[in-house]
Amino acid sequence: MPTFASTLCWPGGGAAPGFGRWQFAREPAGLAGTSQRVGAAFRRRRRREEASPRGGLWVPSGAAMALVLAALRVLLGGFFALTGAAKLSQISAPVSQQMGRVGEVEEKWESRKSQLWKALFVQFAEVFPLKLFGYQPDPVNYQTAVGWLELLAGLLLVVGPPVLQDISNFLLTLLMMVAIFTLVSLKESLSTSIPAIVCLGLLLLLDVCQFLAQTKKMVRHSRKKTPSAFKEPWT
Known part of the structure; x- marks a missing residue:
């Protein structure tokens, strides 16, 4: 019966690269970076909407x-x-x-x-x-x-x-x-x-x-x- 450890190994043996303790240790940092990118995207969109509040029509400052x-x-x-x-x-x-x-x-x-x-x-x-x-x-x-x-x-x-x-x-x-x-x-x-x-x-x-x-x-x-x-x- 295959175990969880066996699923992290290549067919030829050995641990699959990118998995294991090293991968799980970096996962929270990856999530934080993703949230920052999403927040930055929404802030950029908000600034564009403030510059153009009428749906794409350019309005001067x-x-x-x-x-x-x-x-x-x-x-x-x-x-x-x-x-x-x-x-x-x-x-x-x-x-x-x-x-x-x-x-x-x-x-x-x-x-x-x-x-x-x-x-x-x-x-x-x-x-x-x-x-x-x-x-x-x-x-x-x-x-x-x-x-x-x-x-x-x-x-x-x-x-x-x-x-x-x-x-x-x-x-x-x-x-x-x-x-x-x-x-x-x-x-x-x-x-x-x-x-x-x-x-x-x-x-x-x-x-x-x-x-x-x-x-x-x-x-x-x-x-x-x-x-x-x-x-x-x-x-």
Whole structure:
């Protein structure tokens, strides 16, 4: 009857290499090394998941994300604040001319710009989206409302609190959608619609970046509350 010792021997006799007391003495060290490798693998996987919390989509680090958001807010907010101020200044241009503006050339240029803005908003009012429901705004009031909306929303997008920044982003996005709809209704060329399309794309990009930043914070906060089962290597 074969014994346990005979199973550890080669057919020709002698102990099988790798077995015996030497092998059993090294076995705990082998298990410890295996547990360390498994723990290291899980830690590497956890770091990859923290770097990409949305299942393979690359998300920049916290500092890079904050820099991108700040740059987009300053760029868009400054642009809309300037365009809004330009619209409001053209409304008040005739008043400043009556108060005595120096130079006939400058007067004619300002008057021409003011008339151009008024003519544009007359056309914009004719294809206003709510005209289908029986409402057509006055061109001057329309220009004033758009100017103040761009000015205030642009300033809040740069220096406002997070809640007002989100509201400003939403209002400016709606405004750009209305602008694109207006230009399409007037059958303008594609080159005329490019500024509104670019602004709409940047506003949507800012919205997506803010959503990714909030998602990343939520994932990190939830992982801090939930301890990992493989935080330490097996012993």
